[in-house]
Amino acid sequence: MILDILIAAVLVVILIVYLKNKGFVVSLPYLLMFFITPIYSILDQNIFVKVFGCGCVPSAQTNMLNIAFNANDLRVVVYTVITMAMVIVGTILAKKWENKKEKMTYIITILLFNSLLTFEICKIAMWA
Numbered sequence: 001m002i003l004d005i006l007i008a009a010v011l012v013v014i015l016i017v018y019l020k021n022k023g024f025v026v027s028l029p030y031l032l033m034f035f036i037t038p039i040y041s042i043l044d045q046n047i048f049v050k051v052f053g054c055g056c057v058p059s060a061q062t063n064m065l066n067i068a069f070n071a072n073d074l075r076v077v078v079y080t081v082i083t084m085a086m087v088i089v090g091t092i093l094a095k096k097w098e099n100k101k102e103k104m105t106y107i108i109t110i111l112l113f114n115s116l117l118t119f120e121i122c123k124i125a126m127w128a
Contacts, residue, residue: 006117029090029110033117036082048074072126079118086114
């Protein structure tokens with residue numbers, strides 16, 4: 001349900017950005033996570049789980065590297081880095097805007113949206 005709300009929020013943001021005539025590029029920090037997730041899922045299933053282990057039973061965890069770090073931990077780290085990168089991209093895109101209130105609203109909504117999306121992706125996609 002939350003994912004549906006987030007998707008609806010993205011569509012509203014895209015519409016608002018389009019109507020304000022700022023351009024499609026401004027909506028990229030909201031959309032890139034949707035393009036990155038399928039690619040990461042394929043890599044996760046085919047490579048990361050084999051290398052780091054699935055994290056299904058932490059006490060019996062074995063992986064190629066023989067460390068207490070699994071594919072679930074890697075997913076959290078990767079998506080957190082992606083979220084921070086989206087905030088940085090949003091900050092760069094907002095620099096040319098004159099209205100400070102609009103800049104801050106844009107950057108904060110990118111942070112909140114991507115943080116919530118990261119939380120939901122990590123919660124749903126964990127190897128259990």
